[in-house]
Amino acid sequence: MSFLFSRRIKHSRKDDNLVLPEHIGIIMDGNGRWASKRGLPRSAGHTAGAQNFRTITRYCSDIGIRYLTVYAFSTENWKRPEDEVSALMKLFKQYLEEALSDFKDDSIVVRFIGDTSAFSPELQELIERTQRESADREGMVLNIAMNYGSRDELVRAVKTIANEVKSGQLSVDEISADTVSSHLYTAGQPDPDLIIRPSGEYRISNFMLWQAAYTEFIILDKLWPDFSTEDLDSALREFSRRNRRFGGV
Numbered sequence: 001m002s003f004l005f006s007r008r009i010k011h012s013r014k015d016d017n018l019v020l021p022e023h024i025g026i027i028m029d030g031n032g033r034w035a036s037k038r039g040l041p042r043s044a045g046h047t048a049g050a051q052n053f054r055t056i057t058r059y060c061s062d063i064g065i066r067y068l069t070v071y072a073f074s075t076e077n078w079k080r081p082e083d084e085v086s087a088l089m090k091l092f093k094q095y096l097e098e099a100l101s102d103f104k105d106d107s108i109v110v111r112f113i114g115d116t117s118a119f120s121p122e123l124q125e126l127i128e129r130t131q132r133e134s135a136d137r138e139g140m141v142l143n144i145a146m147n148y149g150s151r152d153e154l155v156r157a158v159k160t161i162a163n164e165v166k167s168g169q170l171s172v173d174e175i176s177a178d179t180v181s182s183h184l185y186t187a188g189q190p191d192p193d194l195i196i197r198p199s200g201e202y203r204i205s206n207f208m209l210w211q212a213a214y215t216e217f218i219i220l221d222k223l224w225p226d227f228s229t230e231d232l233d234s235a236l237r238e239f240s241r242r243n244r245r246f247g248g249v
Ligand code: IPE
Pocket: 028, 029, 030, 031, 032, 033, 034, 072, 073, 074, 077, 088, 199
């Protein structure tokens, strides 16, 4: 009865002293292993993972999360066999179309973070349209990280800042942590409070390196297609018990 529980979280947040994260990041990992365990091709795991992405996104919106960032495809994932990459591209197209109408009902604002110029013109057009059509909504902001790598994001930020200095728009002394933050794909958004990584891997894999300076991490042994709304509820309870000090006492 996860849905009921979610309602309880939402409505009794004050009574139970449950602290919900404002921004959640999810590294959607483990699709390939999920498929292999079932004797299926890896692409079947990506299909199951994409389906779960829809479920978990709507759930986050329903319980009142303000920002959700999902890691869908990294700058390093191009190294995979060609047939896996093309299966993923096909899936992105299909799911973007379908998710568009889903997310409309929930008033979700869809944004893409990463270098989307590497995708096919058709996929880029869909990305543009999705962003444009959802920009004026008032619900949760969903960042889909596609061809995203935090090092690439930081290099781009450094280049832009350097050009601003060169052209006299900015002086070197004016450069601060806020300057860097405001040149990232996530400019204007709060840093993630919580990053969840299913699949049991204890690493960050080039995800939000700058933004995660004080993020709480929760790693689960489940594979992404098996990650349920109940798992999210228990991650939220665990997050709520954490004592975040941000370097203080
Ligand atoms: C995550 O699942 C999806 C992408 C990286 C595109 P994986 O495909 O990495 O699944 P595993 O980690 O190999 O099981």
